[in-house]
Amino acid sequence: MLATPHGLVETPAFMPVGTKGTVKGLTPGDLRGAGAGMVLGNTYHLYLRPGSDLVREAGGLHAFTGWKGPMLTDSGGYQVFSLAETRSISEEGVEFASVYDGSRHMFTPELTTRVQEDLGADVAMVLDECPPAGADREYHAGSLRRTARWARRCKEAHSRGDQALFGIVQGGLHPDLRAESVSRTVEVGFDGYAVGGLSVGESREEMLDILALTAPRLPAEKPRYFMGIGDPVGILEVIALGVDMFDCVLPTRLARHGAALTPDGRINLKNAKYRRDFGPLDPECSCEACAGYVRAYLAHLVRENELLGHRLITLHNVHFTLELCRRARREISAGNYAGWSRAWISRYQGLTRPGPDKLE
Amino acid sequence: MLATPHGLVETPAFMPVGTKGTVKGLTPGDLRGAGAGMVLGNTYHLYLRPGSDLVREAGGLHAFTGWKGPMLTDSGGYQVFSLAETRSISEEGVEFASVYDGSRHMFTPELTTRVQEDLGADVAMVLDECPPAGADREYHAGSLRRTARWARRCKEAHSRGDQALFGIVQGGLHPDLRAESVSRTVEVGFDGYAVGGLSVGESREEMLDILALTAPRLPAEKPRYFMGIGDPVGILEVIALGVDMFDCVLPTRLARHGAALTPDGRINLKNAKYRRDFGPLDPECSCEACAGYVRAYLAHLVRENELLGHRLITLHNVHFTLELCRRARREISAGNYAGWSRAWISRYQGLTRPGPDKLE
Numbered sequence: 001m002l003a004t005p006h007g008l009v010e011t012p013a014f015m016p017v018g019t020k021g022t023v024k025g026l027t028p029g030d031l032r033g034a035g036a037g038m039v040l041g042n043t044y045h046l047y048l049r050p051g052s053d054l055v056r057e058a059g060g061l062h063a064f065t066g067w068k069g070p071m072l073t074d075s076g077g078y079q080v081f082s083l084a085e086t087r088s089i090s091e092e093g094v095e096f097a098s099v100y101d102g103s104r105h106m107f108t109p110e111l112t113t114r115v116q117e118d119l120g121a122d123v124a125m126v127l128d129e130c131p132p133a134g135a136d137r138e139y140h141a142g143s144l145r146r147t148a149r150w151a152r153r154c155k156e157a158h159s160r161g162d163q164a165l166f167g168i169v170q171g172g173l174h175p176d177l178r179a180e181s182v183s184r185t186v187e188v189g190f191d192g193y194a195v196g197g198l199s200v201g202e203s204r205e206e207m208l209d210i211l212a213l214t215a216p217r218l219p220a221e222k223p224r225y226f227m228g229i230g231d232p233v234g235i236l237e238v239i240a241l242g243v244d245m246f247d248c249v250l251p252t253r254l255a256r257h258g259a260a261l262t263p264d265g266r267i268n269l270k271n272a273k274y275r276r277d278f279g280p281l282d283p284e285c286s287c288e289a290c291a292g293y294v295r296a297y298l299a300h301l302v303r304e305n306e307l308l309g310h311r312l313i314t315l316h317n318v319h320f321t322l323e324l325c326r327r328a329r330r331e332i333s334a335g336n337y338a339g340w341s342r343a344w345i346s347r348y349q350g351l352t353r354p355g356p357d358k359l360e
Numbered sequence: 361m362l363a364t365p366h367g368l369v370e371t372p373a374f375m376p377v378g379t380k381g382t383v384k385g386l387t388p389g390d391l392r393g394a395g396a397g398m399v400l401g402n403t404y405h406l407y408l409r410p411g412s413d414l415v416r417e418a419g420g421l422h423a424f425t426g427w428k429g430p431m432l433t434d435s436g437g438y439q440v441f442s443l444a445e446t447r448s449i450s451e452e453g454v455e456f457a458s459v460y461d462g463s464r465h466m467f468t469p470e471l472t473t474r475v476q477e478d479l480g481a482d483v484a485m486v487l488d489e490c491p492p493a494g495a496d497r498e499y500h501a502g503s504l505r506r507t508a509r510w511a512r513r514c515k516e517a518h519s520r521g522d523q524a525l526f527g528i529v530q531g532g533l534h535p536d537l538r539a540e541s542v543s544r545t546v547e548v549g550f551d552g553y554a555v556g557g558l559s560v561g562e563s564r565e566e567m568l569d570i571l572a573l574t575a576p577r578l579p580a581e582k583p584r585y586f587m588g589i590g591d592p593v594g595i596l597e598v599i600a601l602g603v604d605m606f607d608c609v610l611p612t613r614l615a616r617h618g619a620a621l622t623p624d625g626r627i628n629l630k631n632a633k634y635r636r637d638f639g640p641l642d643p644e645c646s647c648e649a650c651a652g653y654v655r656a657y658l659a660h661l662v663r664e665n666e667l668l669g670h671r672l673i674t675l676h677n678v679h680f681t682l683e684l685c686r687r688a689r690r691e692i693s694a695g696n697y698a699g700w701s702r703a704w705i706s707r708y709q710g711l712t713r714p715g716p717d718k719l720e
Contacts, residue, residue, distance in 0.1 A: 021660065025385075025667035027648070050635065050660040058638055058656055066652045275410065278418055288387070292426045296418055300381065300410040307385035307670055 002038070002192075002223050002244070004070040004122035005162045006062065009037040011223065011244040012332075014235060014325045015072060016318050017252065020045045021055075021065045024252045025311040026318065028067040034287060034319040035326060038070040038122075040247045043115055044079030048098050048105070052118040060120030072123040072247075075112040075154075075168075078196070078227070081130045089129060091146065109153035117160045125194065126154040128168040133201045140172040141180075148184035155188055164191035166225060172197060173206055175213045182217040192223035195243075199228040208237055215242045232261060232324055232348055236341040239328050251317035258302035260313050261320040265348055269313070274299040287319035288312065362398070362552075362583050362604070364430040364482035365522045366422065369397040371583065371604040372692075374595060374685045375432060376678050377612065380405045381415075381425045384612045385671040386678065388427040394647060394679040395686060398430040398482075400607045403475055404439030408458050408465070412478040420480030432483040432607075435472040435514075435528075438556070438587070441490045449489060451506065469513035477520045485554065486514040488528040493561045500532040501540075508544035515548055524551035526585060532557060533566055535573045542577040552583035555603075559588040568597055575602045592621060592684055592708055596701040599688050611677035618662035620673050621680040625708055629673070634659040647679035648672065 002009040015038045016023045016031060023031060023039065031039060041061055046052055058064040061071060080087060080096045087096040093108030109127045116124035128147040131140055151167050158165045167190035171177035185193060195214055198207045211226065218224050223244045229235060230248020238246060251261065258269045262282045267274070277295035289298065289312035301309025324344075331340040346352045362369040375398045376383045376391060383391060383399065391399060401421050406412055418424040421431060440447060440456045447456040453468030469487045476484035488507040491500055511527050518525045527550035531537035545553060555574055558567045571586065578584050583604045589595060590608020598606060611621065618629045622642045627634070637655035645651075649658065649672035661669025684704075691700040706712045 020664050020666060021657070022666050022668045025671060027652070027668065027672075029648075029652075049664060050656070054636060054656065057636065058654065064654070064657050064660075066657070276414060276417065288389075292387070292389075294418065294424070296410070296414065297381070297424050297426070300424075304380050304409060306380060306382050307667055308382045308387065310667055311385060311671065312387075 002070070004038070004164070006068060006070045006122055007037075009070050009245075010326075010329055012239045012325055012328060013037045013245050014230065014321050015040045015245060015247040016322075017042070017247050017249045018065065018067070019249065020049065021061065023314070023318065024256065025307070025314050028065065028069075030315055031067065031318070032069065034315060035322040036069065036318070038072055038245070039067055041065075041071060041073045041119060041121060042076070042079060043073050043112060043119065044076035044083070046073075046119060047076060047115050048100055052115040056118035056120070060118075062120065070123075071121040072245075073116045073119050073121040073125065074227075075116065075125040075127040076107055077112070077125075077128045078130050080107055081132070089146075091149070093127070093150075094129070109150040110157040113154045113157040113165075117158070117163065120160075121163065123164045123166060123192065124158070124160075125166050126151040126168055126190070128170060128196055130197050130200065131170070131172060135172065137172070137174055137177070140170070140174060140177050144170040144177055144181040145184065148181065148188065151185055151190075152188045155190070166190050166192040166194050166223075168194045168196040168227070169214060169218070170197045171214075173202060173210050175210065178210060178214045179217060182214060186219060190222070192225060192245075193218045194225035194227050196227045198226070199234070199248075204234065204237075208241065211238060211241050211243075230321060232321065233345050235321070235324060236328065236345060239325075239332075240337065240341065251321045252314050255314035255317045256310050258309070258313065260298075261317050263344075263347055265350055269295065269299040269302045281313075281316055282320065285316065285320060285323070287316050289316040289319075362430070364398070364524070366428060366430045366482055367397075369430050369605075370686075370689055372599045372685055372688060373397045373605050374590065374681045375400045375605060375607040376682075377402070377607055377609045378425065378427070379609065380409065381421065383674070383678065384616065385667070385674050388425065388429075390675055391427065391678070392429065394675060395682040396429065396678070398432055398605070399427055401425075401431060401433045401479060401481060402436070402439060403433050403472060403479065404436035404443070406433075406479060407436060407475050408460055412475040416478035416480070420478075422480065430483075431481040432605075433476045433479050433481040433485065434587075435476065435485040435487040436467055437472070437485075437488045438490050440467055441492070449506075451509070453487070453510075454489070469510040470517040473514045473517040473525075477518070477523065480520075481523065483524045483526060483552065484518070484520075485526050486511040486528055486550070488530060488556055490557050490560065491530070491532060495532065497532075497534055497537070500530070500534060500537050504530040504537055504541040505544065508541065508548065511545055511550075512548045515550070526550050526552040526554050526583075528554045528556040528587070529574060529578070530557045531574075533562060533570050535570065538570060538574045539577060542574060546579060550582070552585060552605075553578045554585035554587050556587045558586070559594070559608075564594065564597075568601065571598060571601050571603075590681065592681065593705050595681070595684060596688065596705060599685075599692075600697070600701065611681045612674050615674035615677045616670050618669070618673065620658075621677050623704075623707060625710055629655065629659040629662045641673075641676055642680065645676065645680060645683070647676050649676040649679075
């Protein structure tokens, strides 16, 4: 359980991503109805569009977007390192070109902290570097040390008492560097700790191995946030390793491509066989999309690229992912998580009975 | 008041258009909440995608789309004549190339009647020809007579007792041809009568003049449907001439371009001045978009082409148009329609005080 000025978040919790101040196509009411606890906003995008000064004038991101529940903003670091084509890093910060118009900007620890204070989420993140794929050990070592120095500057710059600040652990796939990053970050002292720089191209096995070594080193009494996981199996795997919070655009992005999550695996509604499928999307789901429409109608909307299709499948995928977390919390309370999650994953992966779209 | 198997429709009524079996971005629940009585579906699109056979298998358009209220389908004639690049008309029907894939199809009165029976709306329309802009008097005369012969064939082919069938009056801007079309159509005998072939490029004055001559010739006890008007001023003007029903994609199409309807005129949220406008979209409106968000947020969504922006502004424009009709019904009951509508139009057109975007 995570306490925030805008309410409690039951953990482990999936945080839907509201990239530009909106979870694609959904209202705050939809998100509440789907059971969302905490929602994530992207500082990179909001800083550039509509501008964090404008959001502050509107009364902060809660007032601006209408989402009154717990909210977290990232620092923008991940987008700078993954979206920007040109960037240069120095001790001072990172200079980059806007993905919108190519204009030059510089993120420093002090600036991203102030921007997040303007946005006013319940949890802010330190500015970190997410090293490029293929970076060597030496690069990772230097990078994690700079990230730790930036973390200290973020903490010093942070002045909002009603906003938590989380540190971020880097170190690539090197166990000793992860350990070093943990101790340097914990030494600064934060309200929670994120594991960053994973789910960025390494194998799932490598990811879980390094997480298994990293997570137990984090303070047991502080929330642990795994940045960037949202597929059902990955969620269950990181929960097993003690992660409390995680976010990913996957459920919402899949929806815009016509892909829906079901207990029997992911299905793509563009597949011809759904054209005349008059059953619900997921018979075990109670969301508006599953309760009110048949697959054939949703498949029609997807094929015609209709807004309502994007909206309904997004709602379902978010609801499905949040419901998975609710169930995980119940199973953890009941002391049955390992057995339940193993069975759930087997069914989802089509190992217990033939799944519908295993070859997609 | 119009009685249908799926409920009563209070008239005069604006019918939101669900072109492809969905009013862009809105659920049936949204439409009910906005006060929609009857919703329109387009036979042309549904015949081609997903196919009226598939809709019939799903249990009809009500079951397929989840809209349980009154519904009307057009015959597809208007789309054939406005969308198709190649077409050829004969006494038998009209041959055309699909706007989706260029495949050849032929609509006959019998086919469009059967297709609409498969779709299962409460009201079906006869197949008519909407003559091309610039057609001469002779063309109109021949066309309206063929439309009347087609109307008879539609009536003969129509077999669903739970579905009303409306005739359509054509005749261009020629008063005597309109009169001839009325008498030929009424002679066949329908459950209601539509005035077609207007709002297709003629001036608003020409349109109202010919409507003023045509409407009083229609049977007083049957509903009168004006095809294709949806701007607030036009709605109030056709209501004044005794029209009971009308439809148009305008409110939904405007929304996708960022334009919103307000009592003080149409505003475009892409205009720079709305970036920092922290007031509601329309302070007099109770819809979800106006109650839950500020203009600055909606403007941000529109600029970023976010799905939620399209959805919320569509909801508002539909709600606004339906609310205008509710108010018109009240003023008619109170015997105050002429005075009220004159004042309403003056304000909307910025004649009583400076409107915000008069030069847009």
